[in-house]
Amino acid sequence: MDRSINRIELRGRVGQDARISKVGESYVARFSIATNETIKDHMGNIREETTWHSVSAWKNRDMPDFEKIRKGMCLYVVGKMRTVKYKNQDGQERLFYEVLASKITIE
Numbered sequence: 001m002d003r004s005i006n007r008i009e010l011r012g013r014v015g016q017d018a019r020i021s022k023v024g025e026s027y028v029a030r031f032s033i034a035t036n037e038t039i040k041d042h043m044g045n046i047r048e049e050t051t052w053h054s055v056s057a058w059k060n061r062d063m064p065d066f067e068k069i070r071k072g073m074c075l076y077v078v079g080k081m082r083t084v085k086y087k088n089q090d091g092q093e094r095l096f097y098e099v100l101a102s103k104i105t106i107e
Helices: none
Strands: 008-014 019-023 026-040 046-058 074-087 093-106
Touching: 008 046, 046 074
Parallel strands: 046 093
Antiparallel strands: 008 026, 008 074, 019 026, 026 046, 074 093
16 A cells, blocks of 8 residues: 655744643643645636635644734744644534644744
8 A cells, every 4th residue: 555645834924823732741832824826717817815714733842932823923833734623612513624733933
């Protein structure tokens, strides 16, 4: 069987200050990051398209001080894509995708 790869690298701007929570003896930061891509549409017009990514990061040696992650700053994030399932207040199952960061560099 071929080995599968789940790796994502993003370089973009933070959408809001990191929300930091204590979980047991560790900390997790959650924030969004925007990446931009310049594309040419079917009419030949060039436009910029923004994609928003949700990021979660657990404190480890490859992480900056989470308090320094602020809106507008440029970050380089390495991690993997994962699917998160949860039930909303109405009991309906919801699904969203997030990047589980293994390394973050402030640029």
